[in-house]
Amino acid sequence: MKKRIVGFSFLISSILLVPCWIYANKSPHFVCVIVIDQFAYHHIKRLSPYFTDGFRTLLKEGVSFENAFHPHGVPTTATGHSTISTGALAKDHGIILNNWIEDGQNVVFSKDNSPESAVLTKKGSGKYGYSAKQLMVDNLSDQVVLGSRPYAKNYVYSISYKPRAAIGMGGKLGKCIWFDKNLKSFTSSKAYFKTMPSWLARFNKTHDIKKVGEVDWRLRFPITSTPYQFYNVADYEFTKQADHMAGEIIKIEGDQYDKIYQKTPESNGLLLSLAKTCLDFNFKKMNDEDKLLLWVSLSSLDRIGHIYGPYSLEVIDMIYHLDSQLEVFMHYVQDIVGAENVLFVLTADHGVAPIPEILQRKGFASAKRLNSTALTEEMNKIIEDEFGIKKIVQTFKANQFYLDNSIKKDLSKEKLNQIFALLKNHLLKQPAIKTCWTNQEMEKAKFPKNYFEQLYKNQFNSKRSGDLIFMPQPYCEIIKHQKGTTHRSPYDYDTHVPLIFYQEGVTTGKKNKKKVYMTQVASTL
Template sequence: MNNLFFAFLCTLVFSNFCFSQNNSAISSDNESLSNPKLVVGIVVDQMRYDYLTRFYDRYGEGGFKRLLNEGFEFKNNHFNYIPTYTGPGHASVYTGTYPAIHGIIANDWYDKEIKQSVYCAQDDDVNPVGTTHNAGKMSPHRMKTTSITDQLRLHTQQKSRVIGISIKDRGAILPAGHSGTAYWFHGKKEGNWISSSFYMKSLPAWVQHFNTSSIAESYLNDTWNTLYPLETYTESGPDLSPYEDKFKGVENSVFPYDLKSLALDNGNFDIIKETPFGNNITTDFAMAAIDGEQLGKNNITDFLAISYSSPDYIGHTFGPNAVEVQDNYLRLDLEIERLLKFLDMEVGKNNYLIFLTADHGAVHNPNYLQSQNIPAGFFNRSDLETQLKEFSVYTFSVDLIEKIQSNQVFLNKEALKTKNLKSEDVQQTLADFILTYPQIDKVFTRKNLEGNTYNRDTGYLVQNGFNQKRSGDLVFVLDPAVISTWYENGGTTHGSGFTYDTHVPLIFFGNGIKKGHTYQKSEITDITPTLSALLGIARPNGSTGRVLTELFE
């Protein structure tokens, strides 16, 4: 444990000691409560399912293995929509429904009313708290439905304390719902945890104390080297690999990484996000929140939503086959163990309930796949846009393409009206053309998605991700293992409906959870209905998932 954080936490624990004496004693190991005192939701950003199995023998006994060996695992857990991005992923986990209903259709999307791109957590009507930077102008107002955390607050007359924590703003804001409180990390030259006026007027004392404790500075002055000897990382490719991107200011992506020397070229404190130290400071802050907010200290269930976002930054830069990714997960395993031990001590072994999942997976870098004779490639959106505009002018004597974003085409409604063109006919004509484009597998028109019900395969996934008001007029699907040309120099991304993006872990652990596993398919939207059943509260108002009865059998 970081020495500065240990000193900070000791001070915080001592300051809360007298308060704790007024609460009931922590239950013994064999005591079972009807409801947990604390629910902890853990979302690991970009965690493919096979990271559990591929690195299993390298994990310790107290982290991922403890969850697997003492909890209940759903081994065939998938996302049930496209696109598999961070914003929709977190929203779907906590609302129990998909983008068609909760409205978070991407991280960013084109707003047809104001004719510009908007960010899923952006809110120009609120003010930053803890900073003057626009990074604090955030809220969940674009999420249309309630979350499990909202329902818990409603059920307990707002007595339940709900805290969302993440390096990424959206990873904290969407899980905390509309009635909880969210904190996220702002790097740049500040290195502080911040919030917005949507939640509060000023940061509470425990957050201010954390921000002035120099914990972030200690990580910025550290060096990222492999946790174990480099030659033991046989589950990954070579350290020097042509399929990886790299930090700015280095010649190659090889260990070690001296953060202090790299900070200036990589956003100062932002570089922490792109290393396992981002996980460390997230755990530090989560533990500080448990003490600062006295979570799990009475018989009214509280909720702590933790999103570990650094694995996504690391995955994007280096790709699934990198030593950096493996080292991140070996270190994250230690963070999970540290968190569990803290919960055992502060809340009590049988007094908390955990679920762990991810917001999406990731694909191997296409150049690496091609080197193994596996079909893969890169897609240039700008080239498609140029050709589609030219085709539109040639066919309709007008450029009807207003915007292409997130594999969706938005038509210019004014131009359609001026030319007296029927939107449905234009959609089909453009769809037929797009389908001739290399590396595009399928195209769906708005008419298709509004007029049909798809019960399986790609159409089902696209329809679940299609919001009538917010989505475009055409949605196209790329071939397997085809991603943006942005990653031609290395690294990876996500967003598809293929299993490398949809198959993610799901583990329940703790209060009321039996040991076991199942290979029966579960979907990401099943998490919240199951939690609602476990807690005996109403499901979120847009929930479409099922209760995972395997937990109760």
């Protein structure tokens, strides 16, 4: 028994999180971590009275941490998934955003064009690929695989529509699978498999989304019933897409049809089917001592959340569908591996902000949207007028500005400081911006532990972070989109996420109010 625990233990090693588990002599053979992209804690607060299935089971029978937070100020998908799997802060795991500028080059997390990481098809081979090469530390998946023994093998799979989510969780040694928008099917790369696994090829063949002509998005409850009685559910004035999707028959056609499909509840169902197929295939070959860690990241809520905002009928109904889909999925898993032999973890990579204009309309005058493209142009004009230097601000990425390296390298330190002073002055004049730092200032900065500013420091990596980094005021968004919403602040709505552990016969419906951080999840597992 002891040997098994040393090899791959799901007993709690961190007394910070679930101390009661220390006394439970059960180490499940299967752990399934479900990450719902953009599933903010505020959704649970609002919608839990109407949960009837999977979420209800998790909340009723699991250990729910009601104050779990991501420890960074600009929450993004890649940063969130990498933080959950590594237990490290973004400053150390290096995935500070979904993409960033490094040595003057745009780096997209998980993209890797080396032949060893080419995607598993002729179409992609050699031209583009994916791996975890930008991840600067190992993660739980790597450690679980390394913990394999001759008599007890550990398997790790990581599945998502988004490669950055799958790879953020699966790391270097887990087997990562994602949806390829060129191929319009699930795939992986040579960084993970020599050739396409037969079970995955079979799944793609039997679940060909190119053949899906339309999706009938039926509401889970009657439209006039209380689960939908909220303000703003029918407010489409400030959504990125004016047409309704929930309750409609959606035609899946045109070049972007995979994108349309991924905005429907059915797409979550398809990903869960892939997770079941992965489990079926692997469970068959496992012996009694073997263990399996399966990461499943459901991307579709994020796809529609950005468009319609958190209060929309689309988002609310997709969550109700997830409630039912997860119940079916969890039962399926429990039937296969034995109910007491599986630990489910449910969490999210980040939250989401309300659409600022909707708040404004309600009387929150301070809620604002500031156009990042216009702001960048203003900043460049100020520097051009003062010093005759054109387009010094090259790129804006999630609350940071990167200056053009080719211009920067020829400037004296004094001149550069003058430029930073002017740019900062302009940023601080914006009512939507609370504070800002240069890269150097952030490097030297020290903040009290519980300050929001510390969350920026946690995410700061001098090589990868921008030349200027700013923190927005609450409910303010600095983005290029004129409508819709995003998740780029250190505030509760963006960083507070659900964190629930559920294992039948072990967890017993406890709620824990202690503040915990998502860096604690990996060490707990």
